[in-house]
Amino acid sequence: MTTNWRSHLRPSLAALSVYDMPRARARARMHANENPEPWPPEVMAELSRLVGEVELGRYPDTSGRELRVALGEHFACDPAQIVLGNGSDEVISLLLVALGAATEPVLVVPAPSFIMYTHSARVLGYAVREVELDDELMLRPTPMHAALEGATICFLARPNNPTGTVWDPAVVHDLVASHPDVVFVIDEAYIAYAPGRSLWGTLRADNVAFMGTFSKVGLAAIRVGYAIAQPDLALALDKVRHPYNVSQTSIAVAHAVLTRFAETQQTLVDRAIAQRERLVALLGDLEGVRVFESGANFVLARFRQPTRASSFVAHLAARDILVKDVGALPKLAGCVRISVGTQDETDAFAASLADWRG
Ligand SMILES: Cc1ncc(COP(=O)(O)O)c(C=O)c1O
Structure with a gap:
């Protein structure tokens, strides 16, 4: 009782x-x-002007369509594959909620990595399998393969936080190909600082989604992150996502930076x-x-x-x-x-x- x-x-x-x-x-x-x-002051002035134009009494677009279209052009993909989050922290939760079919779904992550993967998974009752990095703070393929047996989702921050290390593409490709039942989320939050090393465009598989964020490239204050996923996974995330989850001021600023101040x-x-x-x-x-x-x-x-x-x-x-x-x-x-x-x-x-x- x-x-x-x-x-x-x-x-x-x-x-x-x-x-x-x-x-x-x-x-x-x-x-x-x-x-x-x-x-620069002239950019700040223009962003302020755009924020000043936001109709505060009106809801934003439910899914930030305008920004998703611009991101679709930037990444050369269908905007329907892009789901915005209030920071990529929210995107992590959306993925974990959407993929939680099992009685005890399983998250696999290298350790150490970004804390919110394990935190959000534990909130939702996931079993968490952490696989320690090697002495060079890189992925250890053998225990990663073992941990991925029967798992639900695996987040690979590349570059990784807090180590800054960048996983070997061949290792990532092999993990993805060997575990088609697991969703691999390649979190490229820091990729701007590793020019030329993105896996976007080269790692294409049905079980892969990408994550990105404006936070690490000068816009942490506005809280805008995104997933780029297979259309059916994107649709699932959209069902989980609260409508209007990103504010119109944030959409306006992110859109202007992406299209005019890149x-x-x-x-x-x-x-x-x-x-x-x-x-x-x-x-x-x-x-x-x-x-x-x-x-x-x-x-x-x-x-x-x-x-x-x-x-x-x-x-x-x-x-x-x-x-x-x-x-x-x-x-x-x-x-x-x-x-x-x-x-x-x-x-x-x-x-x-x-x-x-x-
Ligand atoms: C690897 C990684 N992913 C995602 C995030 C979350 O970023 P945000 O929620 O600001 O988009 C962070 C923040 O530190 C991070 O280190």
């Missing part, structure tokens, strides 16, 4: 924590994988790549530190002595520079993730290295 409404809460929630980040105004915000480069956006990406290379050089100069090659807008550094990693993070925090200590994650003992900053932020980071005696 139910004695209390709390007995209706999903049991899986008890073990989960809330994904939360302090609202950080800091001298250097280098912990959140954003593109911090400011948009070149400017590319310059923001290029600048962030230049700052990443500065970070790689600065960290590479530190004694006892290995910097992993990154295809993303952040770098992962491993301190040979894990205690030095924590003292490094604390040293930076004392100077109001935020980076992410990821040392507690599988395979990442002694690792710190540092997201690209603006030139000024990287300068502050560089200055604080000068007086670090870790």
Whole structure:
């Protein structure tokens, strides 16, 4: 007998924590994988004008048609294959809900990878099979194959967060071809920072969907992500999706950037790549530190002595520079993730290295 409404809460929630980040105004915000480069004033003025034209009393288009058409042109695919989400976080949930036919559906993910895959799956009662990466923080094909037996869905972030590593295309192709019953979601959230390495266009299979987001390319504030899926999967996602899930202001801004300001956006990406290379050089100069090659807008550094990693993070925090200590994650003992900053932020980071005696 139910004695209390709390007995209706999903049991899986008890073990989960809330994904939360302090609202950080800091001298250097280098912990959140954003593109911090400011948009030029003339672009901001035009985007403001477009937002000013939004009729606030009216609903947006139910599925963001105008933006889906522009994305369809960009990716040379049918707009019907594109489903927008309020950030790609929402797209992850849509996929997990739509594919949840089994009594206990199964998610397979490399570990470590983006936290929301496992979080959202656990909320929904999925069994989660995490497969640790190898020492180079790349996929291990044999245990991946084993874990994929009888699985439902597998998210492959490429480049991966928080490692920045980019899975070997041959390994991905082989996994996809060997497990036709599993939906593989290739999450290319960071692909702008790994030019020429997208699998879009080369990895075509019935069991593959792609995910992308505007968040990592200068537009994190507007929360627009998307899936590109087979028409029947896209239709299923659309049935799960709430209508009007992306605001008209966000649709207008994303559409304008995609169709009119793509070149400017590319310059923001290029600048962030230049700052990443500065970070790689600065960290590479530190004694006892290995910097992993990154295809993303952040770098992962491993301190040979894990205690030095924590003292490094604390040293930076004392100077109001935020980076992410990821040392507690599988395979990442002694690792710190540092997201690209603006030139000024990287300068502050560089200055604080000068007086670090870790
Ligand atoms: C690999 C990956 N995918 C998806 C996301 C979610 O992005 P958003 O919800 O902002 O589109 C993130 C955010 O950090 C990420 O690292």
